[in-house]
Amino acid sequence: MPSSTSLFRHPVTRRDVLQAGSIGLMGLSMADVAAMRAQAAPGSTAPRPKAVIFLFLTGGASQHDTFDMKPYGPPEFKGEFNPIATATPGIEICEHMPMLAQRSQDWSLVRSLSHKDNGHDTGTYLMLTGRSELPSSFRASKPQPIDWPSIAAIAGYATPRRGNLPPSAILPEKIYHSNTGVYSGQFAGMLGTQHEPWLIEATDKPHAYHSYSGAFPQYLFDLHKGELSDKVNWRFEVPNLSLPEGVFDNRFQNRMSILDVIEQQRRRLDVQAEKAGYDRYRESAISLMNDPKVRHAFDVRKADPKTLEKYGDNSFGWSCLMARRLVEAGVNMVQVNLGNFGSWDLHGNNFPCLKNFLFPPTDRAVSALMDDLKESGLFDSTMLVMAGEFGRTPRITHIAQNIYKTAGRDHWGAVQTAWFAGGGVQGGNVIGATDATGAYPTSEKQTPESFAATIYHALGIPHGALWYDIMQRPYHVYMADPIERLMA
Numbered sequence: 001m002p003s004s005t006s007l008f009r010h011p012v013t014r015r016d017v018l019q020a021g022s023i024g025l026m027g028l029s030m031a032d033v034a035a036m037r038a039q040a041a042p043g044s045t046a047p048r049p050k051a052v053i054f055l056f057l058t059g060g061a062s063q064h065d066t067f068d069m070k071p072y073g074p075p076e077f078k079g080e081f082n083p084i085a086t087a088t089p090g091i092e093i094c095e096h097m098p099m100l101a102q103r104s105q106d107w108s109l110v111r112s113l114s115h116k117d118n119g120h121d122t123g124t125y126l127m128l129t130g131r132s133e134l135p136s137s138f139r140a141s142k143p144q145p146i147d148w149p150s151i152a153a154i155a156g157y158a159t160p161r162r163g164n165l166p167p168s169a170i171l172p173e174k175i176y177h178s179n180t181g182v183y184s185g186q187f188a189g190m191l192g193t194q195h196e197p198w199l200i201e202a203t204d205k206p207h208a209y210h211s212y213s214g215a216f217p218q219y220l221f222d223l224h225k226g227e228l229s230d231k232v233n234w235r236f237e238v239p240n241l242s243l244p245e246g247v248f249d250n251r252f253q254n255r256m257s258i259l260d261v262i263e264q265q266r267r268r269l270d271v272q273a274e275k276a277g278y279d280r281y282r283e284s285a286i287s288l289m290n291d292p293k294v295r296h297a298f299d300v301r302k303a304d305p306k307t308l309e310k311y312g313d314n315s316f317g318w319s320c321l322m323a324r325r326l327v328e329a330g331v332n333m334v335q336v337n338l339g340n341f342g343s344w345d346l347h348g349n350n351f352p353c354l355k356n357f358l359f360p361p362t363d364r365a366v367s368a369l370m371d372d373l374k375e376s377g378l379f380d381s382t383m384l385v386m387a388g389e390f391g392r393t394p395r396i397t398h399i400a401q402n403i404y405k406t407a408g409r410d411h412w413g414a415v416q417t418a419w420f421a422g423g424g425v426q427g428g429n430v431i432g433a434t435d436a437t438g439a440y441p442t443s444e445k446q447t448p449e450s451f452a453a454t455i456y457h458a459l460g461i462p463h464g465a466l467w468y469d470i471m472q473r474p475y476h477v478y479m480a481d482p483i484e485r486l487m488a
Helices: 005-010 014-020 021-025 030-038 098-102 118-128 151-158 258-276 279-291 292-296 305-311 315-329 352-376 448-458
Strands: 050-058 084-085 092-094 107-113 168-171 217-224 229-231 333-335 383-389 414-421 428-430 441-444 466-468 474-476
Touching: 014 021, 050 151, 050 315, 050 352, 084 098, 084 448, 107 217, 107 441, 107 448, 118 151, 151 292, 151 333, 151 466, 168 315, 258 279, 305 315, 305 352, 315 466, 352 414, 383 448, 448 474
Parallel strands: 050 333, 050 383, 107 428, 168 333
Antiparallel strands: 084 092, 107 414, 217 229, 383 414, 466 474
């Protein structure tokens, strides 16, 4: 490897860095490139970087109908589904998630995650920022620079960059509701815009009240009727991919596709390299930019048919596949918003929606993600987390009979079940319990703070770490200890 004196003899100008395609756009120096090369070199003894994939179930999934079933309760609590045995004796989950049931020795449940809020905006804010109390400055559906930063933003801030992509990302869209707007709590807030998670908007959906895609972007699902509605031409790709504000130079602030940017810069660099004879570091930059992993990560629709069948050829499958590829390409934390328009917010038509349109793609995509990470050797270093903004009411209700064909469950912040796998998680484990009706925790109560701390711990962030707002005021990353008994 060239010495520091060779770097001095060949200084890298700002123009050089910007010319280096995605590497320059991310602010990487050529020393960063060399360090990545050294870490990835054959025989390297560097520990495998840690990562987290956070599957956020927008709208809030029911604990009763997923991972904390109460089969012996009265009909108005139990619902239509039955539990099935998993590969772990004593652990049962919903009959409509058989693939996850087969893999229970690799995942754990936390059945006692709780907070006090029953609103979508507020519950989302609490869960995504890892805090149990709303600040007085909170504004529903109005993200502000004075909001607490999201877990994804802090993860990106507090973990080292390990590739030519940002350290944290959100896909396939931001969380919003067609009749309320964009939810607060999912952005960098007080960290500043330069630390925004990388938002990968990979869908272009019509905004339809009480209609949503679930995992099937070729259809609108009509919640009023509890059935599929009109077929539409939706797209899942990367049409408007951009990096967080503050990472691009001003001339790149327009929303350009990173794939196009990389391709354009690659062609220029190939020509310039022939003319100018770049030194070894510049050649490394060109080589990394040409790395097919960067382009491959976003090309999920062109995956081989076996892979698409394994994950599910739908938005849930594509999103999980993209998350897995991004982790391999160097992103430390990926938040996948699994659903849109509050897909899991089933006040009505709860059971047909779950059985036919939400459980099958979730079961398949998450199971495939686990298998894929294990096969690639990334499972032990990558924690998978699945949770929503809250759980659902124990009692089945039919509060809007004039709207929905059948009954559902309402918002319930008092308890939900969070699912964990990989990243050192002890499989075949259940932490916490709820009462006979599944309404409140009865043991090992967990909070958004302990939930967030578990993610930070899995990422290898030191317990005493601090983050600083734009005024350089310090705040603790950890607001609680990680969940006990979860890690092996």
